[in-house]
Amino acid sequence: MNHTTAEQVPEPTEPLKYLSKEEAAVIEKELLKEYRFGHQQLIEIWGHACALAITKAFPLSAFSKKQPTVLVICGPEQNGSVGLVCARHLRIFEYEPTIFYPKRTQNTMYQDFTTQCEKMDIPFLSYLPTEVQLINDAYNIVIDAILGTESDHGEEQEPFTSILTTLKQVKIPIASVDVPSGWDADKANADGITPEVLISLNAPKKCARGFSGKHFLAGRFLPYDIQKKFDLNLPEFPGTDSLVEL
Numbered sequence: 001m002n003h004t005t006a007e008q009v010p011e012p013t014e015p016l017k018y019l020s021k022e023e024a025a026v027i028e029k030e031l032l033k034e035y036r037f038g039h040q041q042l043i044e045i046w047g048h049a050c051a052l053a054i055t056k057a058f059p060l061s062a063f064s065k066k067q068p069t070v071l072v073i074c075g076p077e078q079n080g081s082v083g084l085v086c087a088r089h090l091r092i093f094e095y096e097p098t099i100f101y102p103k104r105t106q107n108t109m110y111q112d113f114t115t116q117c118e119k120m121d122i123p124f125l126s127y128l129p130t131e132v133q134l135i136n137d138a139y140n141i142v143i144d145a146i147l148g149t150e151s152d153h154g155e156e157q158e159p160f161t162s163i164l165t166t167l168k169q170v171k172i173p174i175a176s177v178d179v180p181s182g183w184d185a186d187k188a189n190a191d192g193i194t195p196e197v198l199i200s201l202n203a204p205k206k207c208a209r210g211f212s213g214k215h216f217l218a219g220r221f222l223p224y225d226i227q228k229k230f231d232l233n234l235p236e237f238p239g240t241d242s243l244v245e246l
Helices: 021-033 039-057 078-092 108-119 132-138 160-167 206-210 224-229
Strands: 069-074 096-100 141-145 174-177 197-201 214-218 243-245
Touching: 021 039, 021 224, 039 078, 039 108, 039 141, 039 174, 039 197, 039 214, 039 243, 069 078, 069 132, 078 096, 078 108, 078 141, 078 174
Parallel strands: 069 096, 069 141, 141 174, 174 197, 197 214
Antiparallel strands: 214 243
C-alpha cells in the first residue's frame, strides 16, 4: 500500500551543553540585567527546585531513621543562600532540616533568608561535629550548599577545608547543589567529596561530565531566547515539573 505522505522522522537531538564557570556567570548576568529577574527571585526559584529534587531522590518513606532529619551546610555566598531556601521548603515538605551556616555575611538578602528559616523553627548548629559517626547517627542525608561556581577552586579557607575533610568521611548520602564543594566547576575533581546526588542549576557545569550519581537539572524558567543564544539544548521537562533527572 502506497502512502502519500512520508512518516515524520524525528530531528536529531543536540547534546546537552555543559557550561563553563564563565558561561554560567554570563547567563546569570543576562538574566539579572537584560531580563530583569531579581537576585532574590532567582535564588528562590533554585532553592525551591532543589528541595523538590531532594524529595525525588530521598522520599520520606525511604529514610531508615525514625525522624526525617537532613543536615544542610551553607556557604557564605550564593550557593549557601540557595541552601537556606532549600531548607525552608524542605521544612514545608515535612522534612526536619538542621542548618550549619558557619560564615554569615552582611548581605541583607542572605540575612532575610536566614530569618525566614529561624522563624520556621529550623535549628542552626553552632559547630559541626568532627566525630563523623555523630553526623551519621543524627541525619539521613547531608545537603552540600557550601561552595558553588562563585568560589575559586583550590582557594578554600577555614572553616570550609575542615568541613570538606569531614564530609569526605561521612557514610550517609550527600546531595550537592550545582557544583560539589571542592570541585573545579570546569572539570571533575577526584580529590573532592563524592555526592550521590547532584542538582544542577540552569544548566549542568562542565565538572558534571564526570559525575556518575543521580543528576537533576533544577529550575525550569530560562527564557527560550537565552536557551537558544547559548545553545543549551535543555532536555524536555516532564509535565509541569520544575526539574528533570538527566
